[in-house]
Amino acid sequence: MGPSKINARSDLALPQLIPSSRCLACDVCCRFPEKDSPLAPYFTAEEIRRAIERGVSPERFADPNGGRIELIPHPYSEGYVCPAFDPAVNGCRIYDHRPLDCQLFPLALMWDPCRRTVLLGYDRKCPFVLESLFSEALFGYGRSMAARLESDEMIKRLGAHPGLIGAYQDDVMILTPLTRLTEALTGRPTGMGARPSPEAVGLTPLADADRPLFESTLKWTRTELSSHSWPALMVWKDHLQYYWTILDRQFCLFARYVDGLFMPLPPMGETLTPEAVRHCFDRMDSMNTYPAISRIENLDGEQVPTFDAMGLVIKPKEQEYLYERDALVRLTGDRYKTKRWACNRFVRDHRNDPVRLEPYRSSDLDDCLELFDRWKKQQDGSGPSSTNREEDRMMLEDAASAHRRALENFTALGLTGRVVRLGGKIVGYTFGYPFRPGIFCVLLEVADREITGLSAYLYREFCRELSGYATIHAMDDSGLERLRAAKLSYHPSKILTSYIATRP
Numbered sequence: 391m392g393p394s395k396i397n398a399r400s401d402l403a404l405p406q407l408i409p410s411s412r413c414l415a416c417d418v419c420c421r422f423p424e425k426d427s428p429l430a431p432y433f434t435a436e437e438i439r440r441a442i443e444r445g446v447s448p449e450r451f452a453d454p455n456g457g458r459i460e461l462i463p464h465p466y467s468e469g470y471v472c473p474a475f476d477p478a479v480n481g482c483r484i485y486d487h488r489p490l491d492c493q494l495f496p497l498a499l500m501w502d503p504c505r506r507t508v509l510l511g512y513d514r515k516c517p518f519v520l521e522s523l524f525s526e527a528l529f530g531y532g533r534s535m536a537a538r539l540e541s542d543e544m545i546k547r548l549g550a551h552p553g554l555i556g557a558y559q560d561d562v563m564i565l566t567p568l569t570r571l572t573e574a575l576t577g578r579p580t581g582m583g584a585r586p587s588p589e590a591v592g593l594t595p596l597a598d599a600d601r602p603l604f605e606s607t608l609k610w611t612r613t614e615l616s617s618h619s620w621p622a623l624m625v626w627k628d629h630l631q632y633y634w635t636i637l638d639r640q641f642c643l644f645a646r647y648v649d650g651l652f653m654p655l656p657p658m659g660e661t662l663t664p665e666a667v668r669h670c671f672d673r674m675d676s677m678n679t680y681p682a683i684s685r686i687e688n689l690d691g692e693q694v695p696t697f698d699a700m701g702l703v704i705k706p707k708e709q710e711y712l713y714e715r716d717a718l719v720r721l722t723g724d725r726y727k728t729k730r731w732a733c734n735r736f737v738r739d740h741r742n743d744p745v746r747l748e749p750y751r752s753s754d755l756d757d758c759l760e761l762f763d764r765w766k767k768q769q770d771g772s773g774p775s776s777t778n779r780e781e782d783r784m785m786l787e788d789a790a791s792a793h794r795r796a797l798e799n800f801t802a803l804g805l806t807g808r809v810v811r812l813g814g815k816i817v818g819y820t821f822g823y824p825f826r827p828g829i830f831c832v833l834l835e836v837a838d839r840e841i842t843g844l845s846a847y848l849y850r851e852f853c854r855e856l857s858g859y860a861t862i863h864a865m866d867d868s869g870l871e872r873l874r875a876a877k878l879s880y881h882p883s884k885i886l887t888s889y890i891a892t893r894p
């Protein structure tokens with residue numbers, strides 16, 4: 391639907407963002423996978439008249455008063471094309487008279503998922519948009535077009551053709567809600583009643599397909615906090631819905647939970663500005679009933695002075711633990727005496743049993759879930775070796791869905807998993823992932839607590855296999871004393887503190 395063009399003359403109503411040379415070399419616009427694609431361009435009555443005058447068959451318009459053009463099979467390839475498209479020259483036959491819908495591309499006008507708010511965003515099917523996500527030109531153009539679309543003249547034009555506002559598309563990066571246009575179309579003042587959805591404050595849901603985008607932003611941080619990784623975030627998706635946006639050339643990740651919206655990571659980009667941080671807090675405040683919910687989590691120590699200088703309140707959150715892999719495998723010296731004893735005891739107790747450490751397979755899912763339930767009962771007070779603490783119980787409840795997500799999606803998340811079989815039965819499992827060059831993160835581990843030494847054995851043997859990594863990252867202690875003691879008992883080579891920033 392974009393500006394594929396044959397001739398250079400332009401008397402368009404809207405300025406164009408993308409250079410013609412790029413469009414002429416691209417094969418995305420004006421082509422559609424299905425005949426009844428909801429993305430087929432919308433023509434108003436006047437635009438239909440002009441298109442017919444320039445040779446488009448009237449039969450392609452089901453309703454002469456306005457509607458989506460009927461697509462035709464691609465003459466040389468699979469799929470469908472707009473009848474005004476000339477595949478021979480990769481251009482639009484009516485370019486100077488193409489409809490507003492096409493002039494807007496790669497911007498997209500659409501409803502939010504609840505159909506309450508009109509949103510303006512960039513269609514990420516456009517390769518130019520994907521390449522320019524962090525350019526000010528893209529956002530400057532978006533802002534100027536948003537202002538134009540909120541003008542009286544445009545509101546009148548769009549109001550007469552509400553079909554120009556498409557259904558919600560999840561591959562559109564949301565830029566901003568169009569409040570005047572929304573009010574004109576719905577007859578209802580915005581900002582009244584229910585809290586807005588994250589989409590309605592300009593946030594885009596984070597999809598699995600966004601992993602490359604997220605990981606590309608990590609080049610801007612040197613932190614070793616484990617929260618700065620896709621698997622560590624995604625295992626919590628049952629509790630947190632993630633959204634993102636780009637503000638002042640910073641990738642900003644938000645998480646929505648039952649209490650409101652917060653940022654699980656600080657903004658990531660080339661140069662962090664106080665304006666970017668202010669905009670982040672404004673977005674959160676617009677969604678949260680209580681401003682105290684608005685916060686940026688997982689700042690590392692190096693970032694604290696920057697956020698401190700912005701007048702934010704900084705508090706420590708949790709600690710994270712890193713180890714030399716070699717030390718965890720060898721377990722030599724007095725300080726590892728207990729761990730060594732535990733491993734030896736496990737091996738001795740089961741010298742006549744077939745003990746195997748094996749790669750986790752999808753077919754192990756049910757056995758691992760059953761083991762998790764047993765392990766949870768052992769810890770939460772309903773089993774014989776329970777710890778019976780309220781905070782542990784709450785953490786275990788939350789952990790259940792994270793474990794299930796890891797077990798079910800280990801391939802998609804890029805996790806390496808191992809199970810321990812004892813006499814053919816799974817008694818322990820562990821998962822982790824490559825985090826940074828030379829660092830492997832152990833994400834989770836479950837070992838039957840009634841089997842002496844199993845946990846120490848599983849950890850040591852998993853680390854033994856990770857010979858390509860000098861450092862093992864055991865992640866955070868969730869603020870729990872018991873976990874902290876367990877992680878300290880392995881003698882970390884480095885302890886990192888994460889911080890939370892809030893407004894005063």
Ligand code: SF4
Pocket residue numbers: 391392393394419420431472473474475476481482483484485488489492
């Ligand atoms: S009218 Fe022109 S620009 Fe719009 S979809 Fe058809 S061929 Fe493409």
